[in-house]
Amino acid sequence: MGIPTASLSTIAFKEAAEGGFGGDTPFIYTAHPVVGAHDDALMGYITGKNPETGRIVSDEIIDALTKPPKKRAEFKKAQDKNEKSFLTPDTEDNLQRLFYEKGWTDGLPVILPTKERVERMLKGTSASPDDIVAEPNPFNPVKVTVMDVAIVAVMAGARPEFFPVILAVVATGERAIMGSTTPFAAMIVVNGPIRNETGMNSGIGAFSPINIANSTIGRAWTLLGHVTGGNRIKGTLWSSQGNTIAYNNLCIAENEEKSVWQPFHVQKGFNPDDSVVSIFRGWTMSHSMGGAAFRSHAEEAAILLQAFSAYNASATVIIDPSAAKIVKESEGYATKEDFSKAISETAQMTADRFWRTDYVDFLTKPLADQGVEPYASWKKLPGDAVIKPYYDPEKINIIVTGGETGPFFKACDFAYVTSSSIDKWRAGKADQCADGSCGLPDAPVEYD
Structure with missing residues (x-):
């Protein structure tokens, strides 16, 4: 006996719902979209007709919860063993x-993965080619x-010297x-000795498309999603406008040598000599924009962060x-x-502005309804009450990167997700970058 379940999806996601991730559970479809729709419209979806069957959605929900389910046709399952x-x-x-038509690229030319090139890449790690790097999960x-990762x-x-970083990602x-x-x-931040061993750029133009390590480490992560079927339009990729950041995912290193503070990975419990x-x-x-000449950097950062939704109180x-x-x-x-x-205490907005954001409405409002603080208390405030949306300083991450050509910074709504050891994937100790060339553009690579 299983748990009675009524699985709902808007009709726009029918292909994805029936493409394997939903198992053999039948789906009930409503009209689209949900985000930005008013409560009356959403209620109309439930009391209205299923665009696929023509039946009333609420009736189908009741049937799904009270009658034996009718399993839909055979569905696709992820293969445990890749061919x-x-x-x-x-x-x-x-x-x-062919690679482009198969959906294996990001639209830009790729280096064709010949047997010899892949074998050369595998020399960048002591791990066996058949070792599992990531197990299947819902995403x-x-x-x-x-x-797979070497290809x-x-x-x-x-x-090859970048390979341990890519494996860790x-x-x-x-x-x-x-x-x-x-x-x-997404954003990748690398800490520890491997930054210099691979020549990653943490200085001038760290975010710019000039460094082979930063560019290809980030790009490899994106391409893996294409190759494994994770980036398929109307299958697993639904972003209405997309994001150019996804080409190499803001891949940078922290400038530990020039920083006046503790490295980020040490803040997360790693040793300074760990590569993470x-x-x-x-x-x-x-x-x-240089406003810190008239305000403190905390005030300037707070002004920028106040433009974001702050739905989960995280920022970087x-x-x-x-x-x-x-x-x-x-x-x-x-x-x-x-x-x-200081940033946490300085960033403010009215309760009305906080709650009248789509992301907050569908991601944070349910927490308030469940009594989770501080959201439950904020929901009871008058609209003009002032709140501090970045209430938890531990969710405000600080990364030191740049070439000291100007006292600037970037503020973003990026939340910290996780960290992973690079050292476990190493082939051996690489030479330190001792000639001062780390972070500079590399000479073209001869692949043949």
Whole structure:
């Protein structure tokens, strides 16, 4: 005996609902959309007709909860064992076209993953090609092996010395591109010695498309989603407008050498000599405009963050080392935690503005209805009451990155998700970057 269940979806997601993730449970469909619709419209969806069957949706819900379910036709299941095979030899142009038509690329040309190139990539780790990097989960329906990641790393243009970082990213089990209708994006932050060993850019232009390590590590994560079927329009990809950030997912390193504060991975419990990758997820990023000359950096960051929905109270500030030095020495914030607390206490908005945001309405309002604080108390306030939406300083992350050419920072609504060890995937100790060239654009790679 199972638990009676009525599975609902809007008709726009019919293909995704019946594509394997929903199992063999029949779905009841309503009109679309839900986000932005008023309560009366949503109630009309339930009392109205199912666009697929023509029956009243509420009647179908009652039937699903009170009568034996009618299992729908055979559905697709994720394979526990991936089938490996070689493509038929062809011209490079034809193979590039094939990869694109199969949905294995991001629309840009890839490095074709020949046997020799993949074997070279595998030398970047001590792990076996058949070792499991990520198990199937609701967001990643296939089991991913070291070999799978090596193929994708080659396609992205990565070098073998970058491979442990890419494996650590995949090992988090997170997807680069979420299946949300909203334009979710992701950010990769690398800490520890491997930043310099791989030549990652944490200085001038760290977010710019100039560094092979930053670019290809982030791109490999996106391509893995394409190859494993995680980025399929109207299948698993539903973002109405998308996000250009997804090309390489804001892949950066923290500038630990120039920072006046503790590195991010140490804040999360790792040792300074550990090499660690951390994953963040959000929607929006805004850039400081020099207002800190007239206000404190905490005030300036708070002004930028007040433009976001603050639905989960999370935020990340990526600050240039020169600005961090001012924050510590002139504004008196001795630690990142002190700076986060100042931002938390400074950022404000009215209760009315907070609750009249779609993200807050459908993601945070249910918490208020369940009595979760501080949301339950905020819901009872008059509309003009002032609240502090970033109420938890521990959810405000501070990353020090930049080349000290200006005391700037970026504020974003990206939330910290998880961190993963890179060292477990290493092939051996790499040489430290001792010639000062780390972070500079690399010479073109000769792949043949």
